[in-house]
Amino acid sequence: xxxxYRTSGTCASKIDxxxxxxxxxxxxxxxxxxxxxxxxxxxxxxxxxxxxAEKLMGNTCGFK
Numbered sequence: 001x002x003x004x005y006r007t008s009g010t011c012a013s014k015i016d017x018x019x020x021x022x023x024x025x026x027x028x029x030x031x032x033x034x035x036x037x038x039x040x041x042x043x044x045x046x047x048x049x050x051x052x053a054e055k056l057m058g059n060t061c062g063f064k
Contacts, residue, residue, distance in 0.1 A: 001018065001019055001020065002016070003016070003017055010032070011031060011061070012029040012030060014029070014030040014031075016028045016030070023047070023048055024045065024046070024049060024052060025045050025046065027040070
């Protein structure tokens with residue numbers, strides 16, 4: 001199933017992705033740092049949402 005998430009307080013304004021059987025794929029960020037966000041999308045491809053949340057919990061961006 002396709003999802004679009006409008007962000008707030010981040011450089012990326014939107015995140016589009018697919019979730020099938022609990023697994024994330026096809027992650028695409030709109031705006032933000034193109035290279036870094038493409039890399040993140042590739043790194044999390046095939047992970048579950050819980051695994052991604054656990055791994056990234058506590059990461060900050062500047063003062064955000």
